[in-house]
Amino acid sequence: MRAVVQRVSEASVTVDGRVTGAIGRGFLVLVCAMGGDSEKEAEKLARKISALRIFKDEVGKMNLPLSAVQGSVLAVSQFTLAAQGMESGNRPGFSHAAPPDVGQRLYEHFCAIFRAEGLAVETGIFAADMQVDLVNDGPVTILFDTAAKD
Template identity: 50%
Template sequence: MKAVIQRVTEASVTINGVVKSEIKQGLLVLLGVTHDDTKEDIEWLTNKIVGLRIFSDNDGAMNLSVGDVDGDILVISQFTLYASTKKGNRPSFLEAARPDKAIPMYEEFVSTLSRKRNKPTYTGEFGADMKVQLLNDGPVTIVIDTKNKR
């Protein structure tokens, strides 16, 4: 799994002109799933995300997690994180998991985040044409790949 995590002061996702989800302070997570991802990857990545200390404390140091600031999380499926641009100029998405694998993994990821935080996790809609808006705070953007745990 790959995740692009952005600290935001607000974010929303719109589908067919209708806002499906919106958050204020928190994290926008773009999530990509590949063929060999497992439930262990979900556990590891969700632990990383809820524990990331990327919010400022009273001294201005990044020392607080999303839970410490009572922030929300918006997760958007993003198969394009597995784009390969090695040949030519048209990206290949062969490393992205097909929907029959990716959808259950995405849903399990969202439900695991909600369970670990005892708070709803907001989402887009898998496979939909989504318009994502965000106000990146900092900017702070972190990229995590479960294949690079060490």
């Protein structure tokens, strides 16, 4: 799975003029299930993100996880994170993304792991045309790919 995590002071997602999810301080997580991913990758990624220490402590050092600041998660599915083929052209391909039914199942499982960790989670609507508004705090933006070797 791939994810882009942005530390935000606020974020929301709107579908057809209706806000489907909104948070204050926390993480906006754009997430994509890739072909071959399973619940194992969804769990690994959600746990890694929930433990991510990028909020400032009392001396201003990025040292606190989401739970320490009573933050929330806005999780938005984004298959375009699977873009490939840009080396030789200008039109990306998305065939490396998981099929929609698998992607939705893994996205929902990913969100459930955050909830199991005791975090408040808001969401977009899977496969919908969404508008995302955010105030990136810092800015702080972190990229995750469960297939990458650290």
